[in-house]
Amino acid sequence: MMRGTLGTMLDEMILDDGFLRCMSLDFLGRPPLESERRRFVGKSIATFSAEVLGSRDFWSHWLDEQLYYFLLIDNFRPAGERIQAMPAELEAERLSVSQALRQILLSSSFELRNPGADTFVTVVIEQLLGINVQKNARELEIGKRAYDGHKGTFLGREASSQSDVIRNAVEDERFWPEFLEREFQRIVRRELPRRESQSWARRIRSGEWTYLQVLRDWVMGEAYAERLSQRSPISNRLFVRSVFVDLFDRLPERSEARRMRSALDGMGDSAPLRSVLVRLILDSDQVEFPLKSSLDRPRDWIRAQFLRFLGRPPEASELESFAETLRQPACRPATVVYALMTHHEYQLY
Amino acid sequence: MAHTPSNNPTSRSADSLTRRKLLKAGLAAGAMGACASAPFAWTSRANGLALPGKLKTKRVVLVLFAGGVRTRETLGMPDNVPVLSQMATEGVTYDRARTSNLGHFGAALSIFTGISEARGIRENARGPDPTLFEYLRKDLQLPASDVWISTSGGVQQTNYSHSMHRDYGADFGANVLDGDGIFNREFREILASYGKPKQWADEERKLLAKLRSDLAGAEENKERAKAVATVERYVMEELTRGTADLRGINSGDAKALRVARNLLSIFRPRLLSVVLQQADVAHGSFNSYVEVIRKNDAALGELMQVVRGDPELADSTSVIVLPEFGRDRDLNSRRGLDHGDGSDDLNFVSIVCWGPDFRSGQSVTDAVRTIDVCPTVCELLGSKAGMARGQRLPRLFS
Numbered sequence: 001m002m003r004g005t006l007g008t009m010l011d012e013m014i015l016d017d018g019f020l021r022c023m024s025l026d027f028l029g030r031p032p033l034e035s036e037r038r039r040f041v042g043k044s045i046a047t048f049s050a051e052v053l054g055s056r057d058f059w060s061h062w063l064d065e066q067l068y069y070f071l072l073i074d075n076f077r078p079a080g081e082r083i084q085a086m087p088a089e090l091e092a093e094r095l096s097v098s099q100a101l102r103q104i105l106l107s108s109s110f111e112l113r114n115p116g117a118d119t120f121v122t123v124v125i126e127q128l129l130g131i132n133v134q135k136n137a138r139e140l141e142i143g144k145r146a147y148d149g150h151k152g153t154f155l156g157r158e159a160s161s162q163s164d165v166i167r168n169a170v171e172d173e174r175f176w177p178e179f180l181e182r183e184f185q186r187i188v189r190r191e192l193p194r195r196e197s198q199s200w201a202r203r204i205r206s207g208e209w210t211y212l213q214v215l216r217d218w219v220m221g222e223a224y225a226e227r228l229s230q231r232s233p234i235s236n237r238l239f240v241r242s243v244f245v246d247l248f249d250r251l252p253e254r255s256e257a258r259r260m261r262s263a264l265d266g267m268g269d270s271a272p273l274r275s276v277l278v279r280l281i282l283d284s285d286q287v288e289f290p291l292k293s294s295l296d297r298p299r300d301w302i303r304a305q306f307l308r309f310l311g312r313p314p315e316a317s318e319l320e321s322f323a324e325t326l327r328q329p330a331c332r333p334a335t336v337v338y339a340l341m342t343h344h345e346y347q348l349y
Numbered sequence: 350m351a352h353t354p355s356n357n358p359t360s361r362s363a364d365s366l367t368r369r370k371l372l373k374a375g376l377a378a379g380a381m382g383a384c385a386s387a388p389f390a391w392t393s394r395a396n397g398l399a400l401p402g403k404l405k406t407k408r409v410v411l412v413l414f415a416g417g418v419r420t421r422e423t424l425g426m427p428d429n430v431p432v433l434s435q436m437a438t439e440g441v442t443y444d445r446a447r448t449s450n451l452g453h454f455g456a457a458l459s460i461f462t463g464i465s466e467a468r469g470i471r472e473n474a475r476g477p478d479p480t481l482f483e484y485l486r487k488d489l490q491l492p493a494s495d496v497w498i499s500t501s502g503g504v505q506q507t508n509y510s511h512s513m514h515r516d517y518g519a520d521f522g523a524n525v526l527d528g529d530g531i532f533n534r535e536f537r538e539i540l541a542s543y544g545k546p547k548q549w550a551d552e553e554r555k556l557l558a559k560l561r562s563d564l565a566g567a568e569e570n571k572e573r574a575k576a577v578a579t580v581e582r583y584v585m586e587e588l589t590r591g592t593a594d595l596r597g598i599n600s601g602d603a604k605a606l607r608v609a610r611n612l613l614s615i616f617r618p619r620l621l622s623v624v625l626q627q628a629d630v631a632h633g634s635f636n637s638y639v640e641v642i643r644k645n646d647a648a649l650g651e652l653m654q655v656v657r658g659d660p661e662l663a664d665s666t667s668v669i670v671l672p673e674f675g676r677d678r679d680l681n682s683r684r685g686l687d688h689g690d691g692s693d694d695l696n697f698v699s700i701v702c703w704g705p706d707f708r709s710g711q712s713v714t715d716a717v718r719t720i721d722v723c724p725t726v727c728e729l730l731g732s733k734a735g736m737a738r739g740q741r742l743p744r745l746f747s
Contacts, residue, residue: 115632118689126469266530268510272581284543321563330552339560
């Protein structure tokens with residue numbers, strides 16, 4: 001990939017709170033923990049890339065993203081041991097990305113989510129290969145017969161079972177370009193031209209590169225530098241995880257996160273419910289705030305809250321106004337945090 | 350292609366490029382504007398296109414009795430659907446409405462856009478073509494509180510709210526609520542585990558408002574903040590109404606219809622759409638499928654009671670009911686019904702139209718399409734679905 005001015009800029013970038021927040025959300029699905037802020041702020045992006053990409057937390061988030069892509073969420077989330085062990089297996093390189101995807105599709109959850117031959121085969125070829133079934137009705141019909149146990153040539157190879165349908169799709173030449181384009185869109189927020197995806201796909205298929213190596217190259221490239229210069233709306237699942245990390249320095253329990261995310265997903269615009277959630281948590285006394293009287297340097301505390309929640313220091317006018325307001329007897333530290341967490345910038349990253 | 354990382358990352362000075370500087374440098378200007386824009390804007394109810402003076406219809410309830418439902422089990426067996434059958438005898442029924450097996454998501458979206466939308470079954474993205482919600486909000490300058498969708502199919506269905514079309518989009522989208530996603534016991538318990546929000550003193554609320562208004566970019570988001578507050582209040586009230594306690598094989602659909610009923614009572618929106626989904630249980634059980642149909646018809650009856658029981662609503666509300674497509678002709682090996690055989694049972698459904706402007710007790714056998722609903726609803730309310738490929742349903746008006 002050609003590297004231009006922005007690519008050069010990226011080499012020179014250090015991780016400030018803004019970059020770190022953004023990259024942590026991109027690759028770990030959450031803001032940085034306090035320990036990670038201490039470790040990475042002031043370091044280079046390459047350092048972050050080397051240490052985080054390929055870690056257990058990274059693969060855990062990757063798996064969540066894949067399950068969400070197939071809408072294997074809530075009651076349809078696979079709960080088997082193989083799926084649970086997947087992040088560790090991927091980290092140890094005992095499992096490849098294509099094998100992981102194949103296992104996801106072989107799970108009983110996938111079959112439950114996509115009942116019947118028509119739905120099952122349609123989803124496999126649409127989601128894995130980007131094939132429009134309306135324009136490939138014959139392939140769909142062959143796949144449906146294979147699903148029901150009849151022999152046929154599906155995607156150019158013999159198939160006579162559900163498992164064969166999935167195997168043939170994962171091993172089809174369209175699988176890697178489609179996957180890489182999807183991942184590029186997810187991470188870099190722009191389309192990967194088909195010629196480039198095919199070029200990457202060839203390298204992966206030949207064993208020259210792995211997906212992780214491709215990803216590391218993307219991260220140091222011009223397109224990702226541009227992505228870092230832009231803010232995008234935060235998804236509901238990232239929002240829920242952000243709230244917990246920002247307020248408790250930990251992730252929510254999986255079931256808690258699921259229920260909150262599911263509720264937020266139930267609204268076309270979830271901002272009203274996000275506000276309700278934040279207010280409830282802040283009012284619950286479960287969040288530890290410093291006593292106002294203990295704030296020796298209120299401006300420093302305000303500055304730290306801006307960095308933590310918005311990933312940027314306050315403007316001079318903001319700092320002045322917040323300091324003045326915090327001095328008022330009725331203003332608590334929680335009031336300041338609530339204002340920041342319901343600000344539109346907190347909904348972007 | 351390979352990248353060589355920096356060998357001395359710790360030598361970077363504090364003056365190196367930071368994200369803040371990069372954002373300030375203007376690289377993000379375009380994206381910031383697009384991404385931070387309000388998903389819906391509450392505009393005043395200024396007079397856009399005039400409503401058709403001679404029609405009594407002032408609001409429309411559009412029910413997608415979806416999840417794949419054949420006419421055989423609905424109007425073909427009136428005992429299953431007494432409410433729908435009654436509506437049919439009082440309104441106009443289209444017995445042969447053509448649809449396409451585009452998957453539940455694509456087929457339902459097609460009804461909203463008036464264009465056959467080939468979408469992936471699990472595709473979780475908005476479509477390219479404007480929806481009737483956007484046509485109405487833009488043409489009639491309706492506020493977001495006037496256009497709602499109540500769903501039961503989860504995250505994917507929130508994509509119905511608006512399209513990615515450059516001339517329409519988020520600013521003209523509908524409010525979407527998924528009843529089962531929000532109003533369920535588990536979520537209510539989670540909320541309860543944090544206790545009730547405390548009552549903040551007036552002085553603190555004023556200071557909070559000041560903090561918010563002093564934050565960068567607050568001014569341009571003022572209208573949106575107002576809209577968010579209105580919906581926030583509604584959600585908090587709905588959480589206490591008992592919708593979360595609905596149970597049974599059709600609980601998701603029942604919640605969607607219950608939410609719709611409450612929205613109709615509270616907001617009296619110009620367009621309220623309900624999207625059901627649970628008839629799709631048919632893949633595994635024909636009997637469960639029929640049970641869902643029966644229960645959904647009963648829940649539809651509760652919604653209709655609100656319409657019929659309120660003189661203003663009864664005289665000004667039109668209701669249109671249709672599935673997105675049917676199901677296969679024959680049972681599968683699990684004694685269920687899939688949707689993929691290309692039969693007439695799958696490809697043709699019935700549309701029931703009930704309202705003050707429609708003919709009564711009429712059955713139209715002309716071939717129509719489910720995508721004709723979008724332009725029909727738009728015209729009923731005084732708008733025009735400019736990009737829709739469907740046409741207004743024929744022989745509808747009295």
